Structure formats: C-alpha cells, structure tokens
Amino acid sequence: MRIRYLLLHAYGTGGTIRTVINQANSMVAVGHDVQLVSVLRRRDEPAFPLDPRVGITTIVDQRDGAEDARPDHGPLARYRAWSRARLAQQQPKVIPQGEFGIDYFDRHVEKEVARYLRGLSAGILVTTRPALNILAARYAPASVTRVGQEHMNLSTHRKDVRAAIARYYPRLDAIAVLTHRDREEYEQLLPGTRIVRIPNAIHSLDQEPADHTAKVAVAAGRLVPQKGFDMLIPAFEQVVEHHPDWQLRIYGAGKKKAELRALIEEHHLYNNVFLMGHTSHLDDELAKASFYVLSSRFEGLPMVMIEAMAHALPVVSFDCPTGPADVLTDGTEGFLVPAQDVAGLAHAMGRLMADESLRAKMGTAAVATARNFSEAVVRPQWEELFAELTGADAADTPEAVGR
Amino acid sequence: MMGTHAEITEVWPRDGRIRVVGHIVGDPVDTGPVPWRLLLTLREHEEHQLSYDSPLGEGRRFDVAVPIGDLVWEGMSDSVKWDLHLATETGARLRVGRRLDGIHGKKEIMVFPAQQVTSGGVDISVKPFYTVKDNLSVKCRPLALEAQGHAA
Incomplete structure (x- = not known):
C-alpha cells in the first residue's frame, strides 16, 4: 500500500x-x-x-x-x-x-x-x-x-x-x-x-521491570495546567503525612515550573516532591519507581502512562477525558479515581504506598494490559x-x- | 570514592531555623568518646566557624537545627556561603550531603525556600542549597536596598 x-x-x-x-x-x-x-x-x-x-x-x-x-x-x-x-x-x-x-x-x-x-x-x-x-x-x-x-x-x-x-x-x-x-x-x-x-503503540514492551521496593512515585508531562500537577502536589501532601519517606518525582519542563515550585514550598513538600526537569532517559527513571500517577485534566491517550505500565508500574489516575478509562480497569492495574478528585487521588496513592505486594500484583497486571498497545x-x-x-x-x- | 559521609534525608528551612536530618553512612569512624557536632564553615574564610551539638541517635542518625540569625552579621554587604560538616574535636570531619538516592543534578531539582532575617536594618535572604557535588551549603544574600524599597 x-x-x-x-x-x-x-x-x-x-x-x-x-x-x-x-x-x-x-x-x-x-x-x-x-x-x-x-x-x-x-x-x-x-x-x-x-x-x-x-x-x-x-x-x-x-x-x-x-x-x-x-x-x-x-x-x-x-x-x-x-x-x-x-x-x-x-x-x-x-x-x-x-x-x-x-x-x-x-x-x-x-x-x-x-x-x-x-x-x-x-x-x-x-x-x-x-x-x-x-x-x-x-x-x-x-x-x-x-x-x-x-x-x-x-x-x-x-x-x-x-x-x-x-x-x-x-x-x-x-x-x-x-x-x-x-x-x-x-x-x-x-x-x-x-x-x-x-x-x-508504545515504543517497546521489552522494558526493565520496576521491583516495587523504592518509595518513589513518578509522574511525567509538560509543566502546564493540562497535566494537573497543581492537583497532584496537594494530593501528595495528604498522603505524605502517613508516608513521610515517600518521594514524588515529576519529570518534564514547562512554563508552570515556578508556580509549581511555589506550591511545593507553600506545602513544605521540598523533602518529598521534586521537579526533575526534562530527561532523555525516562525509561531508566520509570524503572526506579514503584507506581505512576496521572493527574491530567484531559488527555488524548496518555502514552507515558502506558509506557510506565510496560515497566510493571501500577497506575493511579484520574478518570479524565480521554484515555485512562480505555486502558485501566479500576482495581486491576491500579486505581481509577473520579476526575479532579484530589482526596480520592491521595487515598489511592496511600493504598499503593502501604502495600508492596499490591504494587507487585497490580504491576504484573499492568504489563499484561500494556501488551494491547504493542506495535x-x-x-x-x-x-x-x-x-x-x-x-x-x-x-x-x-x-x-x-x- | 564514596568513603564515609553524612547523608541527608530531610532539610527543613522554616520557623527561623534550618533543621537537617540524616545519618552517617560508610565505614565506622573512630572518634573516641567525644561528641559529634554540626560544623559550619564560611567558604573562603575557614577560620569563621559555627558549631552545634549533634548527638548521634540509633543508626548513627543526626537531627540538628541552626538558627538562621547566627549565619548573618551586621554590616554584611556581600553574599556568603556556609558549608556544612559533621565533625568531632578529635578531627573527624564528614561533609553533609545527599548522594545515595540516584538523583543527579540536585542543585536544580532539590530546591529549598529562602527565609529572611534582618541584621543592622538590612534584610538578608538565607537559603540552603545543594552544590554541584550534591553537598549541602547555605547562601546568605543581603537584599538590595532598592529592592526593599519596591517591596515596601
């Protein structure tokens, strides 16, 4: 053709x-x-x-x-x-x-x-x-x-x-x-x-799997309002109280960086939430984490989320239009939370932080689901x-x- | 060359203090019965030092705070930097830093808020920061009189 x-x-x-x-x-x-x-x-x-x-x-x-x-x-x-x-x-x-x-x-x-x-x-x-x-x-x-x-x-x-x-x-x-x-x-x-x-399609299914032991949550995307990091940071504050040794690493650059930094400082999260900047080795960074968070207001189909799943990362995601609900079944590869529900996002992250075997189980399911998006x-x-x-x-x- | 160092887990620049929490990692350091202290040295003027008791807890954990007013002086006109070590009187000296978490380039990533302190009528910004080698230092910067005029 x-x-x-x-x-x-x-x-x-x-x-x-x-x-x-x-x-x-x-x-x-x-x-x-x-x-x-x-x-x-x-x-x-x-x-x-x-x-x-x-x-x-x-x-x-x-x-x-x-x-x-x-x-x-x-x-x-x-x-x-x-x-x-x-x-x-x-x-x-x-x-x-x-x-x-x-x-x-x-x-x-x-x-x-x-x-x-x-x-x-x-x-x-x-x-x-x-x-x-x-x-x-x-x-x-x-x-x-x-x-x-x-x-x-x-x-x-x-x-x-x-x-x-x-x-x-x-x-x-x-x-x-x-x-x-x-x-x-x-x-x-x-x-x-x-x-x-x-x-x-995701670029590769053959990825190094995360081992779910690191107390690291990861998110990625341009630092713009669409990605909802302004909701993710307060949600993380709610869980960090009970899980103070967990980190949130946000990969990406963008024009909202200064505002997000101010939000981190305002909530005294500078020991837990890090704006990592752009990386050309996102695959390596995903493999170091234990779950992926998607806090977007809207998406087309969030490819980085699916790529994270190929690394056996379970996902906590807002059920925003569109994409997460196409990919995830709530309770299987992670948790699907009502769109823009900050407390719900915090609760779901807390469940994964508290339970390493749940992370491993949902991570295994995530790899299986990611195969539907292979070339x-x-x-x-x-x-x-x-x-x-x-x-x-x-x-x-x-x-x-x-x- | 990792050696022994003082690994940070938390830095809390708030309420007029800078609190640093972490633990010593690496080979045991034989210091005898003398206590550990947090030592701050003024960069390029090492004779200027500040020191705070920092007894080690279980797992060689330290948790020590510095009042930011100690880091500035009246008539301060240029920016200065203090470098942090854990030290003993018997000569042990470990740089305080954060090197074991796999995050490179902390200078731009792990950024802390500035606090302000007034000395001799001049506002001075006091801000902990990671150096390019991922060690912790504190920068004290007198705020320009002109800028204060704008803020007023």
Missing part, C-alpha cells in the same frame, strides 16, 4: 510527531511504501529516528537560506516573492482560529498545502491534526483515500474547530481516534461518518482499515456507481 502521512512539522518534537513517525516506521518495516510529508520545515533533521526507507518531503521550507527564502531574480520571481510575502502576512482562510496550531499557519502556507493536496490522485493520505484534516477534506480529490487522525479528544477542541469538524470531516473516508470514548463522541457529532478507534497489536489495525477503505474505493467502479 502507498501511504502518505501529512504532519504539520515532521522535524519537531511532541507526542503527535513521535507517534506518527513510529507509525511510518512500523508500516515501512512490513513493506508498505511510506512517505512523510511535512507542511513546514524549520530544522535540518527530524528529531525522532526515521527509518531510511521512509521518504520525507516538505511543502514550505522555512529554514534560513532555504529555497523559499532565497533572493529571487527576474520580474516573475520578484512578483512571486512579493505575493508570497504578502500572503504570509494574512490569516488562513479555511483553518479556524481556534486550532491550537494556528500560529504555524498563514495564508501562504494554507494555499501551498491546498495546492499539494489538489495535486494528489491516488493512494492513502493520513492527516494528523484538525487543520490538516480539514484541508484534506476540502482539497484532496476523492480518488485519494483520506484518513483523518485525531490525537486529542473532541471535547478539548474550541467551538470554531468543532464547527469545522462537523462541516468537513464527513467528506473524509474515515476518522481515526485514540479511545472508545472519543469514538462515541465523534459518532454523535458525525452520524454516518466512519469513525475507528486505533490507539497509539504487533496496533499495526494490523491500520492495515485492516486501509485495506478495507481501498477495497471500498475499488468497488466504486462505474458498474458499482450505477447500482
């Missing part, structure tokens, strides 16, 4: 980019013809490892000294440069302002993407965020199999984005979401549109979807249309 993945910035970092590059690598490894198309290019090399068999192209190169920034010669070239500069000052016309990636787009970029999409004629096109799904729905010809991926849940999108989703997504051949709950929400919004749930389980789901959709295309022959 010929598959193109359209990413906003394949050269950047971030969860969506990482998982899409993983998908591309996984598909090329089993013999598919895979191309990664980056709307923008601001760096020389991709930040994540890309299989050399995956082709990579760029629509608008924004590196200094790149072709698009080259001084032009001749009247036509000068006109084009002038026109491009003028369009680059304008807002996009089709992509709604509420799209979280809107700052990456201007009218010039939008037009170039539309031009690229119109030029396609066959194969499978996978677009990876609302802006690109909307443009694919509007501009890619129906001879292309168009699959829109959603990496965040529907309820997190702003109103104008939801309106554009309702308007444009029915033109796509399928929408792929990460969780069952999100699938139900899309099915309500888009009756008659094909919605499938395919989770992201070997996830990749065939994409292959089946693509085969089915292209098969449906094949039935759209003149005879079939005449029925």
Whole structure:
C-alpha cells in the first residue's frame, strides 16, 4: 500500500510527531511504501529516528537560506516573492482560529498545502491534526483515500474547530481516534461518518521491570495546567503525612515550573516532591519507581502512562477525558479515581504506598494490559482499515456507481 | 570514592531555623568518646566557624537545627556561603550531603525556600542549597536596598 502521512512539522518534537513517525516506521518495516510529508520545515533533521526507507518531503521550507527564502531574480520571481510575502502576512482562510496550531499557519502556507493536496490522485493520505484534516477534506480529490487522525479528544477542541469538524470531516473516508470514548463522541457529532478507534503503540514492551521496593512515585508531562500537577502536589501532601519517606518525582519542563515550585514550598513538600526537569532517559527513571500517577485534566491517550505500565508500574489516575478509562480497569492495574478528585487521588496513592505486594500484583497486571498497545497489536489495525477503505474505493467502479 | 559521609534525608528551612536530618553512612569512624557536632564553615574564610551539638541517635542518625540569625552579621554587604560538616574535636570531619538516592543534578531539582532575617536594618535572604557535588551549603544574600524599597 502507498501511504502518505501529512504532519504539520515532521522535524519537531511532541507526542503527535513521535507517534506518527513510529507509525511510518512500523508500516515501512512490513513493506508498505511510506512517505512523510511535512507542511513546514524549520530544522535540518527530524528529531525522532526515521527509518531510511521512509521518504520525507516538505511543502514550505522555512529554514534560513532555504529555497523559499532565497533572493529571487527576474520580474516573475520578484512578483512571486512579493505575493508570497504578502500572503504570509494574512490569516488562513479555511483553518479556524481556534486550532491550537494556528500560529504555524498563514495564508501562504494554507494555499501551498491546498495546492499539494489538489495535486494528489491516488493512494492513502493520513492527516494528523484538525487543520490538516480539514484541508484534506476540502482539497484532496476523492480518488485519494483520506484518513483523518485525531490525537486529542473532541471535547478539548474550541467551538470554531468543532464547527469545522462537523462541516468537513464527513467528506473524509474515515476518522481515526485514540479511545472508545472519543469514538462515541465523534459518532454523535458525525452520524454516518466512519469513525475507528486505533490507539497509539508504545515504543517497546521489552522494558526493565520496576521491583516495587523504592518509595518513589513518578509522574511525567509538560509543566502546564493540562497535566494537573497543581492537583497532584496537594494530593501528595495528604498522603505524605502517613508516608513521610515517600518521594514524588515529576519529570518534564514547562512554563508552570515556578508556580509549581511555589506550591511545593507553600506545602513544605521540598523533602518529598521534586521537579526533575526534562530527561532523555525516562525509561531508566520509570524503572526506579514503584507506581505512576496521572493527574491530567484531559488527555488524548496518555502514552507515558502506558509506557510506565510496560515497566510493571501500577497506575493511579484520574478518570479524565480521554484515555485512562480505555486502558485501566479500576482495581486491576491500579486505581481509577473520579476526575479532579484530589482526596480520592491521595487515598489511592496511600493504598499503593502501604502495600508492596499490591504494587507487585497490580504491576504484573499492568504489563499484561500494556501488551494491547504493542506495535504487533496496533499495526494490523491500520492495515485492516486501509485495506478495507481501498477495497471500498475499488468497488466504486462505474458498474458499482450505477447500482 | 564514596568513603564515609553524612547523608541527608530531610532539610527543613522554616520557623527561623534550618533543621537537617540524616545519618552517617560508610565505614565506622573512630572518634573516641567525644561528641559529634554540626560544623559550619564560611567558604573562603575557614577560620569563621559555627558549631552545634549533634548527638548521634540509633543508626548513627543526626537531627540538628541552626538558627538562621547566627549565619548573618551586621554590616554584611556581600553574599556568603556556609558549608556544612559533621565533625568531632578529635578531627573527624564528614561533609553533609545527599548522594545515595540516584538523583543527579540536585542543585536544580532539590530546591529549598529562602527565609529572611534582618541584621543592622538590612534584610538578608538565607537559603540552603545543594552544590554541584550534591553537598549541602547555605547562601546568605543581603537584599538590595532598592529592592526593599519596591517591596515596601
């Protein structure tokens, strides 16, 4: 199968980019013809490892000294440069302002993407965020199999984005979401549109297991309000009273660092709660802990949580939209606590802190559940979807249309 | 080269004191019957020392507090740093630090709040911190008069 993945910035970092590059690598490894198309290019090399068999192209190169920034010669070239500069000052016309990636787009970029999409004629096109799904729905010809991926849940999108989703997504051949709950929400919004749930795959199942003896709880994520560390810190204060030798290590960087530090100091938790910063060895750090905590207000599908489970870490998680309930059964791999229930989070952490054999038992269950998110389980789901959709295309022959 | 050192488990900078809790780890230190003390030396001026009784409990545990007012003086105009040791009069001297928990780069990770003390009309911020070698020191920093004006 010929598959193109359209990413906003394949050269950047971030969860969506990482998982899409993983998908591309996984598909090329089993013999598919895979191309990664980056709307923008601001760096020389991709930040994540890309299989050399995956082709990579760029629509608008924004590196200094790149072709698009080259001084032009001749009247036509000068006109084009002038026109491009003028369009680059304008807002996009089709992509709604509420799209979280809107700052990456201007009218010039939008037009170039539309031009690229119109030029396609066959194969499978996978677009990876609302802006690109909307443009694919509007501009890619129906001879292309168009699959829109959603990496965040529907309820997190702003109103104008939801309106554009309702308007444009029915033109796509399928929408792929990460969780069952999100699938139900899309099915309500888009009756008659094909919605499938395919989770992201974790990078490896072959991980060093935690031994559940260390008095260390671990959390990870950017230090932003979405991750709810402002709720986790007071929850930890409630348990630390009874378990003063336990630590909470929070991995990640972000703009809320100073505020979270102030919260730690205000609660006198500087001997127990540590802002560890970014690490490129999260696997090693997970293996040193005894359980994982997820305190998010919302998620798409929290991959680090599943990666922690592959290390045999039990999980204490808010039942936030979406993801934790798709992965965890309360009482099996850990505890699922009502969203934003700080006392409930504290209580569940206390149960795990008090009982090493419970941590070990739930950790074993966590490894088993994490297998559902292995590449070997996830990749065939994409292959089946693509085969089915292209098969449906094949039935759209003149005879079939005449029925 | 780990040797013997004084491993910290807790640091409590609050209520006008800095309390340090931990235990001695490593080979036994033969000091005779003399008691252990917490010794603070002024960095680059080792002749300036402060010392506090720090009897060891079970498991060679120590639990000792320093009033922050002792760490500053009237007319202090530049920042100074105090380094912490557990010591005896008979010459044993163990640096106080936190090295056994597998966390590297504590200087940026295990950060403590500053307390303030006034000396000779000048507000001075007193803040424990881990050095790049994960040892504990205390920084005393006179707050600029200008900044105090803004705070008022």
